[in-house]
Amino acid sequence: VEPIKVDIWSDVQCPWCYIGKRKFEAAAAAFDGEIEVEYHSFELSPDTPVDFDGTPADYLSQRKGLPMPQVEQMLERVTGIAASVGLAYDYDHMHQTNTVKAHELLHYAKAHGRQLEMKEALLKAYFIDGGHVGRIDDLADLAAGLGFERQDVVRALTEQQYLPAVKADVAQAAAYGINGVPFFVFDGQYGVSGAQESATFANVLEQVRNAKEPAA
Amino acid sequence: MSETPRLQILGDAEVEACEGDVCIIPAHPEHAIMNRRLDEDAV
Numbered sequence: 001v002e003p004i005k006v007d008i009w010s011d012v013q014c015p016w017c018y019i020g021k022r023k024f025e026a027a028a029a030a031f032d033g034e035i036e037v038e039y040h041s042f043e044l045s046p047d048t049p050v051d052f053d054g055t056p057a058d059y060l061s062q063r064k065g066l067p068m069p070q071v072e073q074m075l076e077r078v079t080g081i082a083a084s085v086g087l088a089y090d091y092d093h094m095h096q097t098n099t100v101k102a103h104e105l106l107h108y109a110k111a112h113g114r115q116l117e118m119k120e121a122l123l124k125a126y127f128i129d130g131g132h133v134g135r136i137d138d139l140a141d142l143a144a145g146l147g148f149e150r151q152d153v154v155r156a157l158t159e160q161q162y163l164p165a166v167k168a169d170v171a172q173a174a175a176y177g178i179n180g181v182p183f184f185v186f187d188g189q190y191g192v193s194g195a196q197e198s199a200t201f202a203n204v205l206e207q208v209r210n211a212k213e214p215a216a
Numbered sequence: 217m218s219e220t221p222r223l224q225i226l227g228d229a230e231v232e233a234c235e236g237d238v239c240i241i242p243a244h245p246e247h248a249i250m251n252r253r254l255d256e257d258a259v
Binding site: 014 | 220221223224225226227228229231232233234235236239
């Protein structure tokens with residue numbers, strides 16, 4: 001039986017993407033079939049400057065004109081939900097930035113057969129460790145920490161080697177009609193939007209398997 | 217690129233996600249769909 005292919009559109013600065021990742025992973029771990037996961041790029045805010053000087057709270061307040069107490073309340077809620085799946089979001093130390101280079105790095109890692117590892121590392125760096133995921137040097141350091149060849153990472157990101165792959169993912173999302181992330185596509189036929197509960201992902205996996213294997 | 221099939225949508229339709237640069241934040245028991253409200257002026 002072929003594995004269930006799960007294509008996941010996601011952005012590195014998307015709090016629900018990391019939470020949804022954990023919930024999907026819990027369902028996948030409990031599923032007794034084969035699953036093949038591939039991440040795809042989605043830029044929620046492609047016009048964000050790489051060197052935005054501030055946290056996501058500053059960004060939301062300045063960009064959307066929201067009162068800071070309201071922003072802080074929103075982020076506090078997200079932080080609480082993240083904690084419920086074991087993720088210690090640290091909004092005080094996050095660096096709001098442009099994520100296109102992080103997406104290029106994800107494609108670089110995919111070309112080296114290590115995309116899933118890089119995806120987790122980038123999300124952790126941004127949401128938990130206060131890392132900068134927009135600058136080439138910081139991304140190269142992160143990649144080197146995972147054992148990639150730093151100079152080659154710098155070269156690939158500087159030359160924008162994987163930018164066409166990022167743009168192709170974004171175009172594919174548009175073709176599917178994907179407006180938000182995380183978005184999960186199962187076997188190229190079924191779409192699931194958002195950070196669903198693990199039980200929901202588990203039900204979807206069963207449904208997709210049943211559709212693949214008609215009852216004898 | 218081959219023709220993109222229409223997806224059959226599964227799962228809970230009312231769930232947290234990010235659209236644009238502000239994300240949908242649940243405020244129990246109702247959802248505060250911040251982005252849609254905030255972006256009305258930009259639509």
